[in-house]
Amino acid sequence: VSDLAPTRAAAAQATRDRLVDAAIERFARDGLLARFDAVAADAGVTKGALYHHFGSKDGLVAAVYKEAINRHAERVLDAEDAGAGRHTGRQRLLRLVDESARLYTSGTPFYVLLQTLHDAARTSRPELEPIARRVQARQREHMVQLVRAGQRDGSIRADRDPEAVGLTVNAALQGFLSQLSEPAAQRRRWVRKFRDLLEDVL
Amino acid sequence: VSDLAPTRAAAAQATRDRLVDAAIERFARDGLLARFDAVAADAGVTKGALYHHFGSKDGLVAAVYKEAINRHAERVLDAEDAGAGRHTGRQRLLRLVDESARLYTSGTPFYVLLQTLHDAARTSRPELEPIARRVQARQREHMVQLVRAGQRDGSIRADRDPEAVGLTVNAALQGFLSQLSEPAAQRRRWVRKFRDLLEDVL
Amino acid sequence: VSDLAPTRAAAAQATRDRLVDAAIERFARDGLLARFDAVAADAGVTKGALYHHFGSKDGLVAAVYKEAINRHAERVLDAEDAGAGRHTGRQRLLRLVDESARLYTSGTPFYVLLQTLHDAARTSRPELEPIARRVQARQREHMVQLVRAGQRDGSIRADRDPEAVGLTVNAALQGFLSQLSEPAAQRRRWVRKFRDLLEDVL
Amino acid sequence: VSDLAPTRAAAAQATRDRLVDAAIERFARDGLLARFDAVAADAGVTKGALYHHFGSKDGLVAAVYKEAINRHAERVLDAEDAGAGRHTGRQRLLRLVDESARLYTSGTPFYVLLQTLHDAARTSRPELEPIARRVQARQREHMVQLVRAGQRDGSIRADRDPEAVGLTVNAALQGFLSQLSEPAAQRRRWVRKFRDLLEDVL
DNA sequence: ACAATCGGGACCCCCCGTTATT
């Protein structure tokens, strides 16, 4: 008749989503060491449900990581193509830099968490490494593609090695943004200086 | 009296050193979550000694962090002034990049640990933050100084903003080297490309 | 209507049988602490079905115990009357000893499980006790009957107390066969020695 | 000066002993599934101390098993040599049978526990197997020795195979006494009948 | 200075049972 009444599978999916959301918030505030059932309690269910959906705490962390990555990617890609006027490779590259800086320095719990997850993947949680590798590779390739596009449309100097430029921009951006201990204003100032240098170099 | 026989204080210092060394090795292998008495056992003493010297586990971690930073700084500064010929700012900057890359991609437990400590300082262990801030600040300033020196001796283009260049090099280096999941060869290749780009830009 | 098409009830019975079979295998391998849904998964259904058929885990264990006892009894009684020639009480008694030894030392999961269930009935699972008592009583009586039959047909010395002999044979057999930790060959050697002694004593 | 003040090591040993005693009582009443800290609480300490002394619950169970075996062995060996008059092999063998029956049918928690531990060693707790094997082997050998001694001193018929007799007595005894579900009076009656048969056969 | 022992809390895992659903 109608799907006004949530079907079984839909309700389960909703629960799962609530759990991921709750985990993002809780992990962002308390770190990845946050208690297992605190997350469940935040989502209004019990540990049993959490265990049912994710199998273990590691499973939950992995799910959160994937979800966080996807949400960030969506935002950044949206920004890249936003705005009026022409979209040269150079413009898109700079917009990506700006938007990444804006988001990561926003100080929102979400980006604190995302940074934490990236770190954990490299150090304390090797099981997240494959996920991290994939997202890093995708990001690097995307950067290099933007440089190549810029060279094709004439907005970026053709005598630069596109791979060198793309990788460097990516690395510098990461380097700047991972200095979480510095105040956001400071980091933004650095990125601006970096951006100006970039304008000269491209 | 005489210090031919090792004084009580000297013996204590020796124990303390052994503990720090053991902690570096153990943390490098098992991560910072390694057990408190595993470290002590490695050093041939018991937990009591550790507690006596460092007060708490956090105290030990902090001591290890400081020690690791000092050891790294020593090595890198040595390399910067090594070699024959003139030591222009440009040369010293490039040597610093090379040597940092060499060390961090060496895969030795020591550098795995150092990276882990940097990460922990910004995410899971806020008490390490002050230490991290100081070392980062020193590193950034040192980079900028090298660029300025290069501009004074004519080895680096004078129309670049020295702060922008120094900070960017520092950030990019960190970005490249923190990708621990990538094979060392890969990371070294990236740094080489970065170095070539740098030669053009400076 | 017709029962050409398997009726609902028949399908249910088939599921029940599959569950018992799966439980025998799983319990034999992992012990009675095996997980509830592991059994169900082995049978290709979920926990719910198990709960539906047996009410609880204890219910399943009890059902398995009864089933295992029946299967064993069938085999042993078959063997007792097998073979050509006369079937004196003595012969039947010795055949029962031989066959029991053969089966329990076979090392098949089934007999490992049967032994486990006997043990559990007397220690950790008092609810199985009534079942165990019945089967033990039946076994003892059967032994004594065989001795009495042997005395009637002249194959066993008449001056022995039939109850003493029957109970002792039963007990000794249990004692020998419950030494699961010893290699089967060892246990079989013991039973052979016991059999030889028995030939002299009967 | 004096050891009135309990030295450190002695106090620790006392704690350890209290823990073993508490575990014996608790396990005897509630089975081996008894809670870890219930034992500790009974002994007046906390889980931490228990963990310190035995490493794990399995470690505690193993320690309890060993201790229980030793206590039983002491009692039974004492009884074997007790009483006035000559100590022929035959007498000692029969006394051992009597005393074992008396103890195991005493219904004391201690012997319920001992039986439980024997069972667990063969089924649910393979890590106890080595301990069980050793004690069983010792018991078997002891039985056979008694028969041999009896044959040497003329109290037991020389034409019996001593190994067959010893092993059979041992096995039958185990078989009788492991029928925990039967009332003690019943089991004692059986053992008496067995004893009478034995008198005829030896 | 260092050792040995003990206190104690927190947390994840585990798994059984039940309910709503088809």
Add this chain to the structure above:
DNA sequence: AATAACGGGGGGTCCCGATTGT
């Protein structure tokens, strides 16, 4: 009849720190 989601409690492990002794 059978499923899948969910509730919910309990236990062992772990490990830091404190105390007491030497």
